[in-house]
Amino acid sequence: MKKFAMILAASGLALAACSGDNASETEPKEETVNTEEAAQESETAEETGTAEEGEGVNVDKGLFNVEVTIPPSFFEGEDPEEVAANSEAENVEEATVNEDGSITYKMSKAQHKELMAELAKSVEEAKNEITESGDFPSIQSIEASDNYDNFTVNVDREAYENSFDGFATMTLGMVGSFYQVYDGADADSFEVVIEMADAETGEVFDTITYPEALEEMGEE
Incomplete structure (x- = not known):
């Protein structure tokens, strides 16, 4: 693993x-x-x-x-x-x-x-870093569920699809996974689902699931 x-x-x-x-x-x-x-x-x-x-x-x-x-x-x-x-x-x-x-x-x-409060703080800091650092300009805002198993990333779709801003989802997948692991989630079945949404229309145009995405990267 x-x-x-x-x-x-x-x-x-x-x-x-x-x-x-x-x-x-x-x-x-x-x-x-x-x-x-x-x-x-x-x-x-x-x-x-x-x-x-x-x-x-x-x-x-x-x-x-x-x-x-x-x-x-x-x-x-x-x-x-x-x-x-x-x-x-x-x-x-x-x-x-x-x-x-x-x-x-x-x-x-x-x-x-x-510990759980610190982990939650880390997730929130990661969200803020992604949206405010300027490193991922197409990402406008990020919404999260209470236990960080689901994120909605609102983006300028055209800018996003012509950039490498998708790498930001790895950070969300990792910090979300980390939070769940220490809160008692089953290591073999938990998921962090990240939905990419067009900020203008609200349409979800892509869904990325961790840790599945990491497994796929490891196979390439």
Whole structure:
């Protein structure tokens, strides 16, 4: 699954956003919570997450912590031990290399919430960079779904079709994929759909789907 190499290469930057100070944070607990029941529920949540098999990304959201397990195929060509060590150095609460080569990141709910907020911020910054940098002059605006699995790119169609501005869709595909992966999307089935629309008429004249587009580029 080399199509994820760029996504995972950027993971250190996103995980670094989770400050070590947040490791001790937990969300406020209601006064009526019974600690024994909470412990039982937490154990049940962990057992459920452990029982899941396959190559999909597993996000186990317990009562106090979140565990994100990424399959070994995402680290093709990399040393999992080194990846895990780098992640811990960047203030992830815990990074464990499992027997099958997958890596489980453990963080507080506060850390995971901050991570997802940072990823969302990265997507928004990428959108702004595309539309405001001047590097892709045919692209006028970009709309996105709440979980970044769908983008509508509004362009001057004639200018777009006579340029290389289509390369901007790769950035959207990567940051959208990255967001979904760490939010628990299935690694084998998630998609980021990018619709190219004529800004003047609203007509969608092309649709690009990631990671399928990356696979097609790899075959060329």
